[in-house]
Amino acid sequence: MTQKPISLGTTQDPAREARRAQPLARPFLFVVLHCDQPALGGARYCLSQIDVVHIGRGPERVASRVREGGARRLELRLPDVAISKAHARLVRSGDGWAFEDAGSRNGSFVNDSRVRKVALEDGDFIELGNVILRYRAGLPSSPASAADLDLQSPEVGALSTLVPPLADDLDVLTRIARAPIPVLLLGESGTGKEVLAAGVHALSGRTGPLVAVNCGALTASLLESQLFGHVKGAFTGAIRDEPGYVRRANGGTLFLDEVGDLPMPAQAALLRVLEVSEVVPVGGTSPIKVDLRVVAATHKPLDRMAIRGEFRVDLQARLSGHRHMLAPLRDRIEDMGILVRELLRRSKVPGAPELGFTVEAGKLLVQQRWPLNIRELSQTLGVAAALADGPLIESAHLESTHLLEVRHDSVAPPESEEEGGKLRGRIVALLEKHRGSVSGVARDMGKSRIQIHRWVQRFSINIDAYRARS
Numbered sequence: 001m002t003q004k005p006i007s008l009g010t011t012q013d014p015a016r017e018a019r020r021a022q023p024l025a026r027p028f029l030f031v032v033l034h035c036d037q038p039a040l041g042g043a044r045y046c047l048s049q050i051d052v053v054h055i056g057r058g059p060e061r062v063a064s065r066v067r068e069g070g071a072r073r074l075e076l077r078l079p080d081v082a083i084s085k086a087h088a089r090l091v092r093s094g095d096g097w098a099f100e101d102a103g104s105r106n107g108s109f110v111n112d113s114r115v116r117k118v119a120l121e122d123g124d125f126i127e128l129g130n131v132i133l134r135y136r137a138g139l140p141s142s143p144a145s146a147a148d149l150d151l152q153s154p155e156v157g158a159l160s161t162l163v164p165p166l167a168d169d170l171d172v173l174t175r176i177a178r179a180p181i182p183v184l185l186l187g188e189s190g191t192g193k194e195v196l197a198a199g200v201h202a203l204s205g206r207t208g209p210l211v212a213v214n215c216g217a218l219t220a221s222l223l224e225s226q227l228f229g230h231v232k233g234a235f236t237g238a239i240r241d242e243p244g245y246v247r248r249a250n251g252g253t254l255f256l257d258e259v260g261d262l263p264m265p266a267q268a269a270l271l272r273v274l275e276v277s278e279v280v281p282v283g284g285t286s287p288i289k290v291d292l293r294v295v296a297a298t299h300k301p302l303d304r305m306a307i308r309g310e311f312r313v314d315l316q317a318r319l320s321g322h323r324h325m326l327a328p329l330r331d332r333i334e335d336m337g338i339l340v341r342e343l344l345r346r347s348k349v350p351g352a353p354e355l356g357f358t359v360e361a362g363k364l365l366v367q368q369r370w371p372l373n374i375r376e377l378s379q380t381l382g383v384a385a386a387l388a389d390g391p392l393i394e395s396a397h398l399e400s401t402h403l404l405e406v407r408h409d410s411v412a413p414p415e416s417e418e419e420g421g422k423l424r425g426r427i428v429a430l431l432e433k434h435r436g437s438v439s440g441v442a443r444d445m446g447k448s449r450i451q452i453h454r455w456v457q458r459f460s461i462n463i464d465a466y467r468a469r470s
């Protein structure tokens, strides 16, 4: 029997190998939204191994990579009658990419301007017929998240994204989900923390229930009995035994929603439970063992609260077995197609026709900053779907919701020059500490890797200089 040689320094699992590799900044082309057919979701294509992209009409969305006479080409077909058979090209040009219209019937638009030929910049939106695409110049991606991905299947769940750095973070969370490690979900309001907590529970393989506790709603006087239950007759009104949240989650997952709002006495009580894995119900005499997996979520700055003494450091440490930062919707606009498809499906009235968008409405969706995130998108679409009187949602239907008015007040202002300087200093110090590992910096700062990369770019920090010193 002959044995295959095993090369030193590699594992035999290519998927594992792909995950281990340091993320690289790579260029991508995304299909963000088929305005009139949102059921088609979206797709991403990595541009690093190709020289030219040909885009034209086809019976369905397909992409193929072709090598011809030394040139590497991506052929992208899009099912849209408003797109010409040979509509446009993306051509590698130096370190970047240029867009060219290929003599199409309906023309091509980049950021709303009709163009024949233009150098693309990071974040540019390309509009061809009813399809909105987006060019990203350099998104951090592992080999796994750099692979082409077409999310045409409607069975895409909450753990799906087209955005490579977010896909890498979700891949880590998916693997953590299977172990009994506590998970802390951080992110702005409406980014989907509760949805993700349910996803973690579903992946955990734990057979008990997912029990959600709204920490802000725990009342000081009833705290112990709400969390740990009580025995019949423990106090006036205790007419029967009650298990409480913690015991109800036995064998399953305890989801501590808005954990930043947990009152101090509840923090102490909960810490005890997590340390000893047992509870004594109010009026009871002996402790009862519990088998818990805890997932906590907050939109509050838990680290800062712990420094200010508003949140127990020991509890914060217990909850942060693994921290996962959810990106705000404005940082994952490339996912608009898959999110819109899911949200329209949910708000669909039985028997009503499938809804789509006019191109103007589609553009409005991808250009908004969505400060209230997916929740705001969901509510906006719910209202628009009810207002639409044909198969297409128009811009006016989207603008009519009151949520748009909230925007201007709630968008966080950019940091001042002094704050920017401090932030830069902190990032540099952490890059030094973690020898250029963006994941390490992200972990320490409680931010997503995509955010760290954005800061690194904004402050012109050369990460390689810190990697070189290790």
Ligand SMILES: Nc1ncnc2c1ncn2[C@@H]1O[C@H](COP(=O)(O)OP(=O)(O)OP(=O)(O)O)[C@@H](O)[C@H]1O
Binding pocket: 157, 158, 159, 187, 188, 189, 190, 191, 192, 193, 194, 195, 196, 297, 298, 299, 339, 342, 343, 374, 375, 378
């Ligand atoms: N991936 C997703 N796909 C579709 N809908 C989503 C997704 N993520 C979140 N939503 C929807 O967005 C809304 C807000 O989600 P969720 O309540 O999970 O956010 P949250 O971060 O927990 O908000 P808060 O911090 O305000 O509690 C919900 O209606 C949810 O169904």
